[in-house]
Amino acid sequence: MAVNALPPTPQAAFWRGVLVSLPIAVGIVPFGLVTGIAGVKVGLSAVEVTVMSVLVFAGAAQLVALQLMGAGASIFFVWLATLVVNLRYIMYSSALARPLETLSGRMKILAAFLMVDQNFALALNQYGVLGPRLTPWFYLGIGVLLWLNWVVATYLGALLGARLPEAWALDFAVPLCFLVLLVPAVHDRPSLAAALVGGLVSTALIGLPYRSGLFIGALVGIGAGVWLENRMGAGRE
Template sequence: MLGIIPFGMVTGVAAVEVGIPAIHAIAMSVIIFAGASQLAATELIGRDAPIAVIVLTVLVVNLRMMMYSASIAPYFERESARWKAALAYPLTDQAYAVSLLKFRNDEHTSRRWYYLGVALSLWTVWQISTVAGILLGASIPEGWHLEFAVPLVFLAVLVPAVTDRPTLVAAIVGGIAAIAANGLPFDLGLVVGALVGIGAGLLTEEVA
């Protein structure tokens, strides 16, 4: 939660700075509900990037949710299709990592309610933090360096999640590719890094 609060505020501030109306920024936060892709989309909107590039970037950045879904799905196989659809919406990096760790170590926990407890708590804090960033906007002192929380949030999720060779390869290769492609226009370096990382992880899994 401590990492989510400044992350959400940064996302809200970024939306205001590029001229996105407050109601649209809030809608983006509720509908997309994914900080990394929201920041990427916001930056691209600020650069007047083509809509196709914005949509593609958001989709590719969020491709990791498909991998999370495939990984955590066996724990919800007894749930109805309606419940599975509902549980899919609040899926985030943090909810996935915390829930999966709990499920692996405690077979007696109610998986549905534990997951919802984690996911909806994060959702609530995220929305409040985003709105706070939108309302405060430029009044937040630059000296606070809230943007520093963004990589820390993902590092906190990444390190415990790297438990085998494929995920380690995906993390390293994806990171290197994203850095190497950082100069591409419209933040496409992030897209390249995500695709290369996912490909490297899947290839390593097949070889193993």
């Protein structure tokens, strides 16, 4: 099947999603490895890290949770921080309501579990071409491959982390991974404001216990982005 041809069936759309997501899957392997290594470094076993990836499937939130666990934060604080990191999925689900409306109730639960930045962007981009019949299966094809890839990558990272000498500091890899996620997300003035304000506040509060500066910085950054977006919208009116 040619990549540019319209898939004739939902099954063909699913496999197109798998094919399209192959380069993306390769690109997130380093992030998965770092997450697996981080899990081992905070005291989890390779099996526990892998089960976390199987059940959670949220790279940025998992890494934040592991960082906070390593700092001794309470379960409630870990939960609250990951909730803030994943707030963007509320907007994603709203935007995908129409493209995925033909799925059954059970399949929508699966679609919600598999939702990540990559399949959200690709499905929304292809909706005009694939339509409501094929887009959900294209989306699921991307999500299934990325989920499998993420689970395997974090497992391999956990195995690697268990064998790394303590002298091999890999902390530098974490901010590098987040920079890779950040750059494509900054596409307008509100998102730039959110990134800059959140980063500056988090850096200024880096000395707070339990790495709570990350949580506060995220909240302030989101607030700055929303404020600027509303101000720009009011100006256009």
